[in-house]
Amino acid sequence: ETGVTQTPRHLVMGMTNKKSLKCEQHLGHNAMYWYKQSAKKPLELMFVYNFKEQTENNSVPSRFSPECPNSSHLFLHLHTLQPEDSALYLCASSRRSGSGGNEQFFGPGTRLTVL
Amino acid sequence: KNQVEQSPQSLIILEGKNCTLQCNYTVSPFSNLRWYKQDTGRGPVSLTIMTFSENTKSNGRYTATLDADTKQSSLHITASQLSDSASYICVVSEIAGGGNKLTFGTGTQLKVEL
Numbered sequence: 001e002t003g004v005t006q007t008p009r010h011l012v013m014g015m016t017n018k019k020s021l022k023c024e025q026h027l028g029h030n031a032m033y034w035y036k037q038s039a040k041k042p043l044e045l046m047f048v049y050n051f052k053e054q055t056e057n058n059s060v061p062s063r064f065s066p067e068c069p070n071s072s073h074l075f076l077h078l079h080t081l082q083p084e085d086s087a088l089y090l091c092a093s094s095r096r097s098g099s100g101g102n103e104q105f106f107g108p109g110t111r112l113t114v115l
Numbered sequence: 116k117n118q119v120e121q122s123p124q125s126l127i128i129l130e131g132k133n134c135t136l137q138c139n140y141t142v143s144p145f146s147n148l149r150w151y152k153q154d155t156g157r158g159p160v161s162l163t164i165m166t167f168s169e170n171t172k173s174n175g176r177y178t179a180t181l182d183a184d185t186k187q188s189s190l191h192i193t194a195s196q197l198s199d200s201a202s203y204i205c206v207v208s209e210i211a212g213g214g215n216k217l218t219f220g221t222g223t224q225l226k227v228e229l
Contacts, residue, residue, distance in 0.1 A: 002160065042119070042219035043159075043204070090158050103149075104217075106158025 003027040004107035006091050012113045013081065021076040021110045023091030030096045032074040033104065034066060037088040049074060050096060081114045088112070117142040119207050119220035127226045132195055136223045138188040138205030146208040146215050150179050150190045153202040153222070162190070162203075195227045 004025045013019050025032065034046040048056035049068040063085075065077040074091055088111050092104040119140045128134050140148070147166045151159035163172045163179040165188070172179050176199075178191045192199055205220040 002158065004158070040124075040221060042221050045217070092158070103161050103164070106160070108157050111156075 002105045002107065004091060004093055004105050006089075006107035006110050008110060009108060010111045010113075012115065013078070014115050015081060015083075017081075018077070018079040020078065021089055021091075021112075023074040023076075023107055025072055025074075025091075025093035025105070025107075027093055027105060029093040029105070030071050031094045031102075032068060032071070033092040033094075034074065034076055035090040035092065035106075037090055037109070043090065047076075078112075081112075083114050086112055086114045117207075117209055117218045119205055119218050121203075121205050121220040121223050123223060124221070125224040125226070127228060128195055130195060130197060130227050130229055133191065133193050134195060134225065136190045136192075136203050136205075136225070138190070138207075138220055140186050140188070140205070140207045140218070140220075142186075142207040142209045142218050144210045145183060145186075146210045148179075148181055148188050148208070149206045150177070150188075151204040151206060153204060155201070159204055192225075197227050197229070200225060200227045 007022045030051050032049045036044045045058050046060045047066045052068050063080050067075040088109045090109045091107040094102040094104045122137045149164045150162045153159040162177050163174050165181040167183050176193045181188045202222040202224050204222040207218050208215045
């Protein structure tokens with residue numbers, strides 16, 4: 001285990017549903033990340049939080065809404081998603097962002113299917 | 116645009132054999148390069164990290180090389196095992212204003228068979 005947990009592991013939702021993904025890290029890190037991993041495409045960075053503050057949003061559609069109540073927890077709220085949003089959503093944490101030497105530790109991901 | 120290209124896309128080898136995975140990048144200015152292993156249904160786990168001055172780094176049966184002049188890296192797996200079946204992702208860190216930025220490759224899918 002990497003010390004980063006994600007729930008649920010699998011999620012199937014309709015386009016009109018509202019759901020949330022949860023991530024928790026037990027490593028004492030200060031930075032947390034959301035990534036999208038689609039088949040045969042590189043990981044796409046979605047959001048970065050440093051000390052609970054959002055420091056990066058890579059032009060992610062507003063139907064994805066992140067929330068970081070503290071340095072250990074990260075949520076991704078989903079509403080009115082599209083079928084092309086189906087992917088593996090990975091959460092990661094590191095000591096702090098913006099430093100390439102800091103290893104990012106990944107959770108197991110949530111496999112999302114939008115019908 | 117910074118890119119990281121990996122080859123081959125997929126590879127099947129017999130247990131006990133060696134293999135080498137390639138990573139070419141155009142990222143500049145370069146900070147470091149990591150190889151991650153991603154098992155099916157799990158998140159990526161870091162295998163090695165290499166900075167500009169390092170040519171070779173080993174982690175058990177995994178040996179990574181880096182040629183910063185030609186912007187190429189390789190990951191060599193020795194005496195492969197069934198548990199090596201996974202996706203191997205090359206990630207290059209770029210020195211950017213305010214910190215480092217990561218560029219991910221699409222990965223090489225390795226399958227080790229009996």
